[in-house]
Amino acid sequence: MSTDPVRFVTACRVCGSERWQQVVSFGKVPLANGFLDADGSHEDEEAYPLEVISCRTCRLLSLTAVVDPQVLYRTYSYVTSGSETMARHLRTVVRLCGKRVDLAGGGLVVELGSNTGDQLLAFRAAGARILGVDPARNLAAIAVDRGVPTLPEYFDSATARAVADEHGKAALILGRHVFAHIDDVADVLAGVRELLAEDGLFTIEVPYAVDLVEQLAFDTIYHEHLSYFLISTLDALFARHGLRTVDVERLPVHGGSVLVSAAPAEGPWRTHDRVRALIEQERAAGYLDDAVYDAFAARVRTTCTDLSRLVRGLVADGHRIAAYGASAKGTTLLNICGLGRTELEFCTDTTPQKQGRLTPGTRIPVVAPEDVTRPPDHYLLLAWNYAEEILRKESAFLEGGGRFIIPVPEPTVRGEAVVSR
Incomplete structure (x- = not known):
């Protein structure tokens, strides 16, 4: 078994293509949240290639180097910001999700990468049952101490089956700024299909590739962010895995993000005109081409x-x-x-x-x-x-x-x- 903590991308994780455009390379950079003890020499500090490529078939922006998630996440120093801006944003996410999902009725909300539980506490205040899933054991322990039930695990199809067996189907599966961190998106989406109720929603918040480019937010490129998505890319990904894109909202948080909802293709949800409009805007602005x-x-x-x-x-x-x-x-x-x-x-x-x-x-x-x-x-x-x-x-x-x-x-x-x- 290989012990190399880095895997290099060959095929696109969305569409399987191997037709890549080289976009930008920053050389070797240490892990973004790999803060160091003040009393060490740190001569052995690791750095990994940080390079972005664009799939010429579906226009996924991807890092070339995938660092082992065990290295990245089992002990983690990033915690959800306690700023006024972020507190307002967490309430906004609840409000937008609450337009489509009956939170007050005690529906189950499962959050992937739930961190210390701030977002789930906002959903609990709206009447939902809550469960977090986060592989960072140090952060999951903090969340549990705050009264937020949290599994210290990666979300995959096996975890999803276990959650469904114990807690029932989810009205909402949420992933705020975690889906872009996932390499094996196929297994995660298989888990979503296992756990999501037929009329439920899978809602993710991800950095928007258009904002990344337009606002020149190149510093948001680091090893945890494996993918930067267009709406057209996400729409193709969801369709490939039996989901239908339902709605999208553009949000200013983290330099420009999108809140995108998908649902089982055979379910009752239909696609909002906002989705089609943004896909057309991406095409017209040239985001499907190299220039x-x-x-x-x-x-x-x-x-x-x-x-x-x-x-x-x-x-x-x-x-x-x-x-x-x-x-x-x-x-x-x-x-x-x-x-x-x-x-x-x-x-x-x-x-x-x-x-x-x-x-x-x-x-x-x-x-x-x-x-x-x-x-x-x-x-x-x-x-x-x-x-x-x-x-x-x-x-x-x-x-x-x-x-x-x-x-x-x-x-x-x-x-x-x-x-x-």
Whole structure:
């Protein structure tokens, strides 16, 4: 049996094609959530190829290298953000799902990759029965302590059968920012068919490939995100596995996402016009052809060069710079732009699991906000998807002359507070 933690993609996980367009390569990058102990040498820190390709048949955007999920997820440092933005978003997901599924009647909601249970608690408040499935044992234990029943397992067809036997069929199976992490989508969708009620819905939230390209959110490319989907790609995938795409909503969270619902093809649900409209928009905008992805790669190279030049120029002029938000996307950004402890004094973050540790690859110390005794002149905002909320929160820093560097889609310096609405 091979012990290599990396498998390289040959056939598309959606359609089986081997016709690929090379889009962008970042070389070898450490795992996005592989934060390091502060007292080690870390000479053995692993890095893995980070390269994106596009299937010329169905236009799935895929990483070439699939890292063993046991390496990625059994102990995991990412927890659902406690920000105002995310709290509102979790309520929005409940509201949108509640338009189609009877939550108040105690229907079963099963969440894949349920993390510490924040989303399921919002569904419980709406009247649903809840069950989480998450392979990260450390996070599943936290969820259980919070009163959220959680299986510390990967979701597959065998897990689905066990859940159905014990809990009955699910009215809703939800996967928020987890479906893009899955390599064997066929087995997961077989599990969905096992567990989902005939009139139930399978709803996923994934990064939208159109937003990735248009907003130049290249730092959301990391080893956990194996796939970046168009609606047309998802529609083809669902049809291949006996499901019908029912509806789609575009949402701003995480730099641009889509909430997509599918149902058994033989069930009562029909496809909303929004689905067909977005598929046509993708075709008309050129997302089924090579040129869009070639242009994306060129813009990525320009932004990386400009950001590195901006940060190093400020440091050369005597400015003190730190990072704000030890996000997974920050690992990609810092490593591919070559920004480390020479440029950034520290990284501030509210996540206890990351505090007192070092950022992957770049070895920048992560500190709690309350431990920052001497603020920098500039913060490089790695958690740029929460920019407006952070700029409101840090109004005192800005009013005192501090500045934020927003890295994408092109580097900009912000010095004004955002007025609360």
